[in-house]
Amino acid sequence: MTVYAAPGQPGAVAEYRARYDHWIGGEYVPPASGQYFENPSPVTGQTFTEVARGNAEDIERALDAAHGAAPAWGRTSVTERANVLHRIADRMEANLEKIAVAETWENGKPVRETLAADIPLAIDHFRYFAGAIRAQEGSISEIDEDTVAYHFHEPLGVVGQIIPWNFPILMATWKLAPALAAGNAVVLKPAEQTPASILFLMDLIGDLLPPGVVNVVNGFGVEAGKPLASSSRIRKIAFTGETTTGRLIMQYASQNIIPVTLELGGKSPNIFFSDVASARDDYYDKALEGFTMFALNQGEVCTCPSRALIQADIYDQFLGDALERTKAVKQGNPLDTDTMIGAQASNDQLEKILSYIDIGKAEGAKVLTGGHRAELDGDLAGGYYVTPTVFEGKNSMRIFQEEIFGPVVSVTEFADFDDAMKIANDTLYGLGAGVWSRQGETAYRAGRTIEAGRVWTNCYHAYPAAAAFGGYKGSGVGRENHKMMLDHYQQTKNLLVSYSGQKLGFF
Amino acid sequence: MTDDTISRVAVTDAAAGLLARLRRQHGELMFHQSGGCCDGSSPMCYPDGDFLLGDADVHLGDLRLVDGPDDAPGATGEAFTVAVWMSRAQFEYWQHTHLTIDVVPGRGAGFSVEAPEGVRFLIRSRLLTDSEWAGA
Numbered sequence: 144m145t146v147y148a149a150p151g152q153p154g155a156v157a158e159y160r161a162r163y164d165h166w167i168g169g170e171y172v173p174p175a176s177g178q179y180f181e182n183p184s185p186v187t188g189q190t191f192t193e194v195a196r197g198n199a200e201d202i203e204r205a206l207d208a209a210h211g212a213a214p215a216w217g218r219t220s221v222t223e224r225a226n227v228l229h230r231i232a233d234r235m236e237a238n239l240e241k242i243a244v245a246e247t248w249e250n251g252k253p254v255r256e257t258l259a260a261d262i263p264l265a266i267d268h269f270r271y272f273a274g275a276i277r278a279q280e281g282s283i284s285e286i287d288e289d290t291v292a293y294h295f296h297e298p299l300g301v302v303g304q305i306i307p308w309n310f311p312i313l314m315a316t317w318k319l320a321p322a323l324a325a326g327n328a329v330v331l332k333p334a335e336q337t338p339a340s341i342l343f344l345m346d347l348i349g350d351l352l353p354p355g356v357v358n359v360v361n362g363f364g365v366e367a368g369k370p371l372a373s374s375s376r377i378r379k380i381a382f383t384g385e386t387t388t389g390r391l392i393m394q395y396a397s398q399n400i401i402p403v404t405l406e407l408g409g410k411s412p413n414i415f416f417s418d419v420a421s422a423r424d425d426y427y428d429k430a431l432e433g434f435t436m437f438a439l440n441q442g443e444v445c446t447c448p449s450r451a452l453i454q455a456d457i458y459d460q461f462l463g464d465a466l467e468r469t470k471a472v473k474q475g476n477p478l479d480t481d482t483m484i485g486a487q488a489s490n491d492q493l494e495k496i497l498s499y500i501d502i503g504k505a506e507g508a509k510v511l512t513g514g515h516r517a518e519l520d521g522d523l524a525g526g527y528y529v530t531p532t533v534f535e536g537k538n539s540m541r542i543f544q545e546e547i548f549g550p551v552v553s554v555t556e557f558a559d560f561d562d563a564m565k566i567a568n569d570t571l572y573g574l575g576a577g578v579w580s581r582q583g584e585t586a587y588r589a590g591r592t593i594e595a596g597r598v599w600t601n602c603y604h605a606y607p608a609a610a611a612f613g614g615y616k617g618s619g620v621g622r623e624n625h626k627m628m629l630d631h632y633q634q635t636k637n638l639l640v641s642y643s644g645q646k647l648g649f650f
Numbered sequence: 651m652t653d654d655t656i657s658r659v660a661v662t663d664a665a666a667g668l669l670a671r672l673r674r675q676h677g678e679l680m681f682h683q684s685g686g687c688c689d690g691s692s693p694m695c696y697p698d699g700d701f702l703l704g705d706a707d708v709h710l711g712d713l714r715l716v717d718g719p720d721d722a723p724g725a726t727g728e729a730f731t732v733a734v735w736m737s738r739a740q741f742e743y744w745q746h747t748h749l750t751i752d753v754v755p756g757r758g759a760g761f762s763v764e765a766p767e768g769v770r771f772l773i774r775s776r777l778l779t780d781s782e783w784a785g786a
Contacts, residue, residue: 363766368760384687385684385691386685386690387682388760491754491755494754494770541747545691571739
């Protein structure tokens with residue numbers, strides 16, 4: 144076990160600056176207003192840095208820099224751009240531990256997750272899109288003997304990206320890597336709760352990119368996010384967040400006639416069929432871990448398996464074992480590599496989770512374990528911790544229908560395959576789902592029947608590059624994490640060319 | 651529109667005071683209840699009309715407030731109304747609950763107007779009573 148020293152303490156592997164300006168045109172630029180906002184660590188609740196409070200003027204400056212950089216960047220060869228992405232990945236890999244500790248300190252998630260998942264996945268993502276852009280080809284259609292349609296990929300130009308706070312660096316990477324590979328310049332607004340870790344990363348990789356290709360403006364949604372999303376100077380907007388803001392972003396995009404990609408969350412079912420419990424073997428152990436995945440990242444994942452559906456004939460026994468596994472989740476200092484669940488990302492997030500635990504109880508759901516704030520000692524006493532919570536109830540309850548975005552799973556039973564599918568699809572969302580069965584046919588049929596973009600089958604919460612990720616229904620528009628994401632960041636240029644010397648004969 | 655004979659929404663004193671102050675900055679206000687990830691399930695407060703409403707939305711009710719008391723700093727004493735909306739699809743799953751808009755310290759993302767104040771609107775819910783439900 145290792146306990147990392149907190150940034151600012153003796154022996155810390157990662158140090159934040161005392162203050163962060165905007166990253167515009169390859170340098171730090173103070174905010175037009177001169178104002179900064181405090182950035183607390185959810186680990187302790189104490190402020191560790193302050194961050195520029197951006198406004199429309201700052202967004203315009205960032206757009207100026209991006210428009211200045213976009214034409215030359217868009218004309219670079221794919222080899223050149225791929226090499227830049229590889230260099231970013233290499234630099235991140237060389238600083239993995241440092242980046243992981245920095246992200247944990249800002250977001251509150253356990254460092255074993257940032258070390259083993261968030262940052263390695265981000266590194267791999269840059270490499271994946273470096274490869275994808277090299278391998279991408281246009282197409283040719285031979286219309287007739289003398290006429291050819293050529294299809295070229297061209298960058299969109301300048302794009303806007305609004306990043307969520309649950310995976311500040313990985314979610315930024317999911318959007319940046321394809322946008323950069325495709326030859327776009329970016330103005331990126333991080334979430335208010337996690338404004339600094341992406342700038343920690345820019346300190347490490349900023350010199351690898353031409354100035355103005357990536358610009359980071361922090362600030363509040365209404366002051367900085369809105370001017371970016373509603374700007375007539377972006378050719379696309381990408382957003383991960385919730386539905387009302389998603390609609391607002393589509394509304395702004397409609398005024399400028401630009402495309403949007405939206406990832407708006409889910410209420411993912413995790414379905415355990417009877418045969419899961421037919422033996423006490425490695426597979427059964429894996430399925431119990433699959434249940435407990437609701438606590439990964441403190442449940443602050445759009446695909447949190449927050450509805451567990453267990454077939455009636457194994458319900459008591461499987462749930463009993465699953466509760467044991469849940470109670471074994473170790474909560475504590477996120478900088479301790481033994482810690483399995485850390486702090487919720489912000490105070491308002493903590494309050495929201497507690498309000499959902501209240502409504503769950505009021506609706507008659509039964510708390511099987513957890514159900515309260517975790518009070519930790521010492522420096523951690525001011526942090527935002529929630530005990531992993533298992534509710535038992537019915538799918539019509541609000542805790543089964545709304546994304547709590549906390550370590551809370553709502554469990555119910557189903558009678559048979561059709562009943563499972565009915566419950567699974569009785570939701571506004573369709574982002575993720577889990578299916579657990581030893582029988583390929585059951586798993587396959589379930590996977591195809593569930594209305595969700597990602598169905599983990601005998602696994603959960605894996606996010607490898609090359610597996611498309613995105614939602615059905617209210618969960619959004621577009622697919623990330625796959626080469627098809629390049630289409631969301633490229634125009635199609637068609638040259639329709641006649642090699643004939645003969646006129647058509649119309650005029 | 652839902653039937654106005656029952657009250658589905660309310661507001662705490664702290665949230666009412668904040669709304670009065672925000673109205674002085676932004677003009678008339680509205681709420682749209684969000685769903686989904688990150689800051690989903692939070693009530694989003696916008697300048698009235700910023701968020702385009704349509705047939706996909708349900709009007710949950712109006713918060714009837716006064717910018718006062720008269721001795722509060724900057725208070726105008728004016729009565730004002732803040733309409734609360736939710737998507738119709740979401741309402742299907744929420745209709746049996748009564749919602750109270752509260753405010754807590756925090757830093758929500760999204761474009762809600764209170765975030766720069768270092769606070770976040772929050773929904774507190776209770777079940778509708780049998781008599782309320784009968785009226786619904």
